Each structure stands twice: as C-alpha cells, then as structure tokens.
Amino acid sequence: MSLQELKEKLWKAKHLVVLTGAGISAESGVPTFRGEGGLWKQFRAVDLATPEAFARDPELVWEFYNWRRELIAPLSPNPGHFALAEIERRIPHFTLITQNIDGLHKKAGSTNIIELHGNLWKVRCTRCETTSEDLSMPLPKLPSCRSCGSLLRPHVVWFGEMLEPKVLNAAFDAISSCDLMIVIGTSGTVQPAASMGIQAKRNGALAAEINLEPTPYSDVYDISILGKSGEILPKLLCRKEE
Ligand code: BV8
Numbered sequence: 001m002s003l004q005e006l007k008e009k010l011w012k013a014k015h016l017v018v019l020t021g022a023g024i025s026a027e028s029g030v031p032t033f034r035g036e037g038g039l040w041k042q043f044r045a046v047d048l049a050t051p052e053a054f055a056r057d058p059e060l061v062w063e064f065y066n067w068r069r070e071l072i073a074p075l076s077p078n079p080g081h082f083a084l085a086e087i088e089r090r091i092p093h094f095t096l097i098t099q100n101i102d103g104l105h106k107k108a109g110s111t112n113i114i115e116l117h118g119n120l121w122k123v124r125c126t127r128c129e130t131t132s133e134d135l136s137m138p139l140p141k142l143p144s145c146r147s148c149g150s151l152l153r154p155h156v157v158w159f160g161e162m163l164e165p166k167v168l169n170a171a172f173d174a175i176s177s178c179d180l181m182i183v184i185g186t187s188g189t190v191q192p193a194a195s196m197g198i199q200a201k202r203n204g205a206l207a208a209e210i211n212l213e214p215t216p217y218s219d220v221y222d223i224s225i226l227g228k229s230g231e232i233l234p235k236l237l238c239r240k241e242e
C-alpha cells in the first residue's frame with residue numbers, strides 16, 4: 001500500500017489515532033533518543049531519565065532537563081506537526097497520542113493530545129505531587145515546591161516508572177475505538193507505547209507507519225511508508241493524486 005492508499009483511508013476514517021515519537025520532532029532540531037544527536041555530554045538520555053539517577057544525583061538530572069529546555073525552547077513545530085493539526089481540524093474524530101515531551105504538537109495547534117510520557121515544561125513536587133507548568137529558564141539547580149518547599153522533579157515518566165493510569169486508559173480507549181492508526185517517527189523500542197499500533201490492528205483498525213527507517217513493526221503494519229514525516233504528512237493533506 002502506498003501514500004495514495006493511506007490518503008484514501010485517512011479521509012474516510014471515522015476515528016483516527018496517531019501515535020508520535022521523537023522522529024516527528026527531528027526536523028524541528030530536537031535530537032532523537034537513539035539517533036546520533038541523542039547524546040548529552042558523556043551520558044545517554046536513557047541513563048539519566050530514571051528515578052534512580054534522580055535519587056542519586058538530582059542536580060545532574062536537573063542539569064540534563066534544563067539543557068533540554070534551553071535547547072527546545074527556541075525550536076518551532078515543523079510541517080509534520082502542522083499537518084497533523086490541520087488533519088485534526090478536518091476529520092470528525094482525531095486522537096493524538098505522543099511519546100514526546102517537547103510540547104511541539106500543542107505549539108502547532110493540535111488540541112486533543114495525550115502526552116504518554118509527560119511534558120518537559122511541567123514540574124511536580126516529589127512530596128505533595130503539586131504539578132504545574134513552569135516555563136522559566138533555567139530553573140534553579142534544585143527547584144523547590146511553592147506549596148511545601150520540597151524538591152521538584154520534571155513531570156515526565158522515567159524509564160522504570162508506570163505511566164499515569166488515566167493517561168494510559170485514555171490512550172487505550174482511543175486505540176480500542178479507532179478505525180485507522182498511524183504510527184509516526186518512533187523506533188518502537190519503548191513500551192507500552194511501542195505495542196499500541198499492533199493493539200489497534202488487533203482491535204480491527206488499519207495500522208500504518210511513517211518512519212525514516214524500518215522498525216520491528218514495519219512488516220506487521222498494513223502500510224509502511226519510509227521517509228521524513230515533515231515531507232510525507234503535508235502530502236496527505238492535498239486531495240489530488242501524488
Ligand atoms: C513502564 C520521557 C511499567 C523522559 C520517555 C526491559 C528492560 C528494562 C525496562 C523495560 C524492558 N522492557 C520494557 C521495559 C520498560 C521500559 C522500556 O520500554 N524500556 C526500553 C528502553 C526497553 N518502559 C518503561 O519503563 C515505561 N514504563 O513500562 O511501566 C513498568 C514499570 C516498572 C518496571 C517495568 C515496567 C516508561 C517509558 C517512558 C520513558 N520515558 N520519555 C524523557 O524524555 O526525558 S521515553 C523516550 O523514548 C521518549 O519519550 C521517546 O519518545 C521514547 C521512545 O523513543 P522514540 O520516540 O521512538 O525515539 P527514537 O529516537 O527511539 O526513534 C526515533 C525514530 O524516528 C527512529 O526510528 C528514526 O528512524 C525516526 N525518525 C528520525 N527522523 C525522522 C524519523 N521518522 C520520520 N521523520 C523523520 N524526520
């Protein structure tokens with residue numbers, strides 16, 4: 001199946017679910033997790049994005065997140081983000097599930113967004129759990145809660161942590177009722193997000209993938225289109241033959 005077939009399915013879809021990963025933000029300049037830009041100093045993101053790393057050295061983990069905030073703040077959504085926001089405006093029922101914490105989907109105008117792994121611009125108190133958006137940069141080396149004075153942490157889901165049940169339930173509800181699911185810019189490495197495309201297929205939806213390179217799921221999806229999401233997604237918007 002090709003881009004043209006995906007386009008036909010898209011404009012007939014009753015409920016489209018899109019799952020995005022770091023790849024959709026790559027053309028905005030956000031380093032992906034497993035690409036060459038994914039390194040930070042001598043650390044790998046997966047070694048720092050853990051509760052153990054935060055318990056061991058909260059200042060280092062906050063330095064990592066402050067670095068990502070400084071890096072991402074000036075970046076803009078790319079044509080792939082904008083195309084998804086436009087598709088949401090044009091079809092009856094659209095749910096966007098993202099693994100990304102960069103906030104670029106919202107900046108591009110998407111509204112019905114499920115942030116599986118939290119948000120880089122939100123902080124949460126390690127004691128009273130008060131969660132708020134804080135755009136200030138840089139945050140103090142060890143930011144503290146305005147309500148109780150305890151240490152704040154990034155409001156993101158680290159490796160080894162459960163996703164918030166209400167977030168996960170919202171994602172699975174969408175996946176169980178969609179008739180088309182498009183998985184974009186994710187290597188299919190991180191669970192539980194990685195198996196959501198197959199889940200949708202099992203529930204009877206047509207499953208498609210748009211990715212720069214093949215993934216472990218490419219052969220299982222009904223449609224697998226290789227390329228840059230920033231180039232492919234805008235093509236879905238024009239109704240004429242490509
Ligand atoms: C959980 C927030 C239950 C933080 C993130 C085995 C051992 C140990 C652990 C596990 C295991 N199996 C499963 C687990 C659990 C673990 C996991 O999956 N580990 C992996 C690494 C094996 N999962 C968890 O811990 C999750 N929780 O399962 O709870 C539990 C509880 C306790 C114990 C066990 C289970 C929580 C996972 C959430 C982690 N937090 N982010 C932060 O960002 O700082 S995940 C992080 O990775 C990002 O959110 C990122 O989005 C995500 C996934 O990566 P991708 O988005 O796919 O990015 P990647 O770079 O990999 O790929 C990019 C793709 O885009 C590539 O394919 C590339 O080709 C493509 N691309 C590039 N450019 C473009 C493009 N495509 C299109 N266009 C382009 N221009």
Ligand code: ZN
Nearest residue numbers: 125128145148
């Ligand atoms: Zn507090």
